[in-house]
Every structure is written in structure tokens, then in C-alpha cells.
Amino acid sequence: MRKIYFLLPLLMIISSGLYAQIENPVKWSYAAKKMNQQEAVVFIKATIDENWHIYSINQKPGGPLKTSLVFIPSTGYQLEGKLREPTPHTVHDEVFDMEVSYFEKSVVFQQKVKLNTGQAVVKGKIKYMVCNEEKCVTPDDVDFSIPVK
Amino acid sequence: MKFSLKTFLWLLPLTIVLTQKLSAQDNNYISVLARELRNTKITAFQNVENYPEHTIKLSDLDGKTAILLDFGGINCRGCVAGLPVLDSLQKKLKNKLLIIWVTQNSKEQISEFLTNNKIGKKLSIPIMANDTDLYNYFLGKSRQIPQEVMIDCYGNTIGLVGGQVVSGPLLNFLANVRMGTGHYVELWKDPR
Numbered sequence: 001m002r003k004i005y006f007l008l009p010l011l012m013i014i015s016s017g018l019y020a021q022i023e024n025p026v027k028w029s030y031a032a033k034k035m036n037q038q039e040a041v042v043f044i045k046a047t048i049d050e051n052w053h054i055y056s057i058n059q060k061p062g063g064p065l066k067t068s069l070v071f072i073p074s075t076g077y078q079l080e081g082k083l084r085e086p087t088p089h090t091v092h093d094e095v096f097d098m099e100v101s102y103f104e105k106s107v108v109f110q111q112k113v114k115l116n117t118g119q120a121v122v123k124g125k126i127k128y129m130v131c132n133e134e135k136c137v138t139p140d141d142v143d144f145s146i147p148v149k
Numbered sequence: 150m151k152f153s154l155k156t157f158l159w160l161l162p163l164t165i166v167l168t169q170k171l172s173a174q175d176n177n178y179i180s181v182l183a184r185e186l187r188n189t190k191i192t193a194f195q196n197v198e199n200y201p202e203h204t205i206k207l208s209d210l211d212g213k214t215a216i217l218l219d220f221g222g223i224n225c226r227g228c229v230a231g232l233p234v235l236d237s238l239q240k241k242l243k244n245k246l247l248i249i250w251v252t253q254n255s256k257e258q259i260s261e262f263l264t265n266n267k268i269g270k271k272l273s274i275p276i277m278a279n280d281t282d283l284y285n286y287f288l289g290k291s292r293q294i295p296q297e298v299m300i301d302c303y304g305n306t307i308g309l310v311g312g313q314v315v316s317g318p319l320l321n322f323l324a325n326v327r328m329g330t331g332h333y334v335e336l337w338k339d340p341r
Binding site: 023062063064065093095096097129131132133134135136137138139140 | 222224225226227228229230261265266267268292293294295
């Protein structure tokens with residue numbers, strides 16, 4: 001019986017702790033693929049919870065916040081071309097009265113880089129807003145660091 | 150009572166269900182906050198658009214009007230979509246309750262929203278631009294919007310409601326708030 005008295009509060013703390021966490025419906029993951037000694041592509045993937053979405057990097061102002069990725073300049077690499085994204089869902093939104101482009105479930109952003117010394121660590125920051133039909137969350141900026149070997 | 154693995158396995162889901170229920174009540178209904186606005190350095194709401202002098206002094210409201218702070222932003226679809234309901238609620242409650250839309254958007258963004266957005270054009274509630282103090286104080290690390298904070302006519306922070314602006318919990322909440330008259334207000338019906 002004593003064990004129950006000990007375990008009950010413990011169980012309550014564990015399970016209530018789960019709900020005290022700040023809601024963040026997006027998980028970010030990273031990868032890199034080397035094309036040759038001079039070129040590589042970095043992949044930045046957002047895995048988005050059911051019923052939530054993030055917005056295109058090309059979302060026009062006046063509506064929801066676009067997703068933006070900022071790469072930190074380095075002597076190890078240079079960006080080659082623009083950041084790429086797949087074709088987003090685009091709809092006319094009645095509330096914003098404009099075209100809104102977004103991604104559901106998952107999206108992979110790609111950036112080609114030119115390697116100066118055959119390898120590099122690509123670092124940067126992701127700013128984004130994630131919304132469902134009722135609410136939005138603007139989490140802290142996400143720092144990334146992607147080794148390219 | 151013999152404590153076995155079976156008992157443990159039985160207790161685990163029960164405990165989770167119980168705490169989930171408590172936690173859901175916190176999120177969706179009222180979590181009474183033991184914080185008082187009068188104890189903060191906030192003495193006025195600044196940068197208020199849609200309001201004659203762009204500043205609302207708390208001392209002018211003290212003892213007269215309850216305040217509903219609706220935290221939102223022009224980039225949040227759910228927040229903007231809920232504004233007409235708040236606007237009609239404000240018209241209905243007139244001097245008893247002051248509803249302020251608290252945003253972190255710039256003055257220019259708010260002006261553009263009031264001029265160009267079809268919901269914005271019809272709004273009459275005051276809108277606060279460039280806020281950081283109220284966001285930090287009331288929402289802390291929670292970056293979720295919309296969220297509403299109710300302050301009674303004596304400056305006491307009495308509740309935080311998350312999620313839907315027009316939800317039943319908010320309306321039930323308003324039914325139990327000390328408004329300007331010093332009395333509890335009768336149960337509201339959804340203004341929709």
C-alpha cells in the first residue's frame with residue numbers, strides 16, 4: 001500500500017508534465033547529400049502534426065507569416081541559387097482576402113551549396129508560424145547545423 | 150492491499166485520464182491566476198489604434214469597467230476570424246466591458262489592416278500595436294494565439310482562456326465576472 005502512495009503522485013507528475021509542455025506541432029529534421037567535391041544539397045524537413053500547416057517561403061505579406069530560412073555565412077561554403085520548396089497548396093482565403101500558400105503533413109526545403117574545402121557545416125535559423133483553423137503558434141526560432149562531409 | 154504489476158497497470162491509465170481531465174479544464178476553462186495587474190508596472194495600454202487618444206489609462210477604468218484582453222495578430226487566421234464576434238460583444242456590453250485586441254504587429258501593419266482588410270474595416274474595438282509587456286506578462290513562453298485574459302473592474306486578473314474566442318467557456322466566464330456595476334453579469338448568450 002505504501003508503494004501506491006509513493007507511485008500515485010509520481011504518476012500524476014509524469015502525466016501532467018506532458019500537458020504542461022508548450023504546444024509545438026512541427027518537428028524539424030535535416031540531411032545533406034554531396035553531389036561531388038564542390039557541390040552539395042542540404043535538406044530541411046518539417047514534419048507537421050495532423051490538421052496543422054506552415055506557410056510557403058513565398059507567402060506574400062498581408063496574410064499569414066511566411067516560413068523563412070536564414071543561412072549563416074561561412075568560409076566553408078557559399079549558397080548556390082535560391083532555397084527551393086515543393087509546390088504548396090494555394091487557396092483564396094476569405095479572412096485574409098488573398099491567396100494563401102501552405103504545406104500540410106510534411107515539406108522538404110532544399111538549398112544547393114558550393115563547398116570551398118570539400119566539407120562544411122551549414123548553419124542557420126528557421127522562423128515560422130504554424131496554424132490550424134482556430135489558432136496559431138509562433139515558436140522560438142529554430143537553429144540548425146547540418147554537417148556536409 | 151497487495152501491490153502488483155496488475156495494480157500498477159490498472160492505475161496508470163486511470164491516473165492519466167484524471168490528470169488529463171484536470172489539465173483540459175485548465176486549458177479550456179478558467180485557470181484563476183493569482184496575479185494582479187495592479188502589481189505590475191503596467192499603468193496604461195499604449196499604442197492603441199481605434200481609440201481617440203491612443204492610450205488607455207488603467208486609473209480611468211478602475212472600479213468602472215472590466216477588461217478583456219484578446220491576444221492575437223493580423224497574421225493569425227483564427228484570431229482575425231474571431232474579431233467580429235468580439236466586436237459585437239463589445240457593442241452589447243458597452244461601458245461594462247472594454248475589449249482590447251492586443252497584438253505585436255506594428256502601428257503601420259494595424260493601420261493597413263484597418264484600411265484594407267474587410268473584417269478590419271468594420272472593427273470598432275481598440276487595437277494595441279507593438280505590445281511586448283502584456284504578452285510577456287500574461288502569456289510567458291506560450292506562443293499560442295488567440296488567448297484571452299479577463300481583468301475585473303478592480304484590476305484583478307481573474308482568468309486566462311485559451312483557444313477559441315467565441316467558445317462557450319469564454320461566455321460562461323463572462324457570466325461570472327465582476328463588471329463595471331460591481332455585480333455579476335447574467336449569463337450571456339452567444340452573440341452569433
